[in-house]
Amino acid sequence: MFDSLNVCCVTDKQADITPQNVLTEAEDDSTCRLIEEQETQTASIPSTEGGSLVYPSRRASTGISGYPILTDYGKARFADPINTDPAMPDIYRAPEIVLRLPWGYAVDMWSIGIMTLELLEGKKVLYPIDEEDRYNPVLALSQYIGLLGHPPPEMVKQSKYSSLFDEAGFWRATNYPIPETSFSDFVTTIPPGEEKELFLKFIRKLLTWDQELRATANQLAGDEWLMMRYDDVNG
Structure with missing residues (x-):
């Protein structure tokens, strides 16, 4: 998505393409003025988390418009040399990063797919956090499956987690059962019909095991579902 910058928008602690790092322009400054008035009358009381002061947010009272803008490039990675180290936040990690394989631009497209589902449904797509409240890559892989x-078997063979699969490439870590789920079951805000089918087709272009088969931003520009939503907005 950012080929012209030759940089991958991922970090070791927080990916750039997550809901908290996508901004849109407010239609006017009424929200800022309202917050100023509210703070003057009743100042926010911060809490302490991890040694830092965290102030509560106030709900926006105005609409938003314009194109989404990506922010927070503080730890963006260069595409060359090839990256092989862990990156991205736990619930957004692309499969190639979990499997500890070389990765590049395609991880951003994976993030967009996960983010789109989460914004649409208001819940996490993946949650590979174990009972000890720690990220568990084995649990993550079972959820991805x-x-x-x-x-693909070739991905498994190159991975440090190849022992979790049999010779045919099937999961054998029975202590981490594969959940019975699907994108179709996860998406409930779009009723069955043409739009849901187009949306699921759109998501499957982004969320793939093989990063070479994952759609690029240019390939998605004219996607049927995106064009359907564009026509509805600009109708």
């Missing part, structure tokens, strides 16, 4: 099916 539940949504995507088994990974």
Whole structure:
């Protein structure tokens, strides 16, 4: 998505393409003025989390418009040399990063797919956090298989987690059962019909095991579902 900058928008602690790093322009400054008035009358009381002061947010009272803008490039990575280290936040990690394979621009498109589902449904797509409140890559892989099916055998063979699969590439870590789920079941805000089918087709272009098969931003520009939503807005 950012080929012209030759940089991948991922970080070791927080990916750039997540809801908190996508901004849109407010239609006017009424929200800012209202917040100023509210703070003057009743100042926000911060809490302490992780040694830092965290102030509560106030709900916006105005509409938003314009194109989305990506922010927070503080730890963006250069595409060359090839990256192989862990990156991205736990619930957004692309499969190639979990499997500890070389990765590049395609991780951003994975993030867009996960983010789109989360914004649409208001819940997490993946949550590979174990009972000890720690990220668990094995749990993550079982959840990915539940949504995507088994990974390509060639990916498994190159991965540090190849022992979790049998010779045919099937999951054998029975202590981490594969959840029975699907994109179709996850999406409930779009009723069954043409739009849902187009949306699921759109998501499956983004959320793939093989980063080489993952759609690029240019390839998605004229996607049928995106064009349907564009026509509705500009109708």
